Amino acid sequence: MECTHVAGTWQQNRSFSPAVITAGADQRIIWLAGHGAPQTPDGMSLAGDFEAQARQSFANLQTTLEKCGAGLADIVQMTVFILDVRHGNRFVEIRKDYYPDGNYPGSALITVAGFAQPEMMVEIQAVAVTGD
Secondary structure, eight states, X not given: OEEEEEOOHHHHHTTOOSEEEEEOSSEEEEEEEEEEOSBOTXXXXXXXXXXXXXXXXXXXXXXXHHHTTOOGGGEEEEEEEESOGGGHXXXXXXXXXXXXXXXXXXXXXXXXXXXXXXXXXXXXXXXXXXXX
C-alpha cells in the first residue's frame, strides 16, 4: 500500500499534514486532518461568526481535496466538532448546501469544550475515497 503525505505550509509548524493518502489496487483513501476556519485565507478574522467559519471550513476542505485530486462529494465519513450545541442544527442546514443531491457522508456531530485556537467555533475532520 502506498502512502503520501500532502504538504501544507502553516501545518508544518504545527507538526501535521492536512491530508494523508493511502492507495491500494483500485482506490485511494484520503485521510483529512481537522479543518477549521477562525479566519479567511487572506487573514480576515471570523471570530464569533459560526456560519462564516463553517462555510470557510468547507472551502478549506475543498482546497485540500483538490490538491489530492478529489472533492467534497468524495467524502464518505465526516466528524464535525462544534463549540456550542446550539449551532448543531445550523451546521446541518449549512452542510445541505454542499450536498444538494442528498448524498451525505456518514457523520458524527460532537460538542467540545474548546479548540487549539480560542476563536474557533467548528472543525471538520473527514475521510474521502476515490477510484485510483
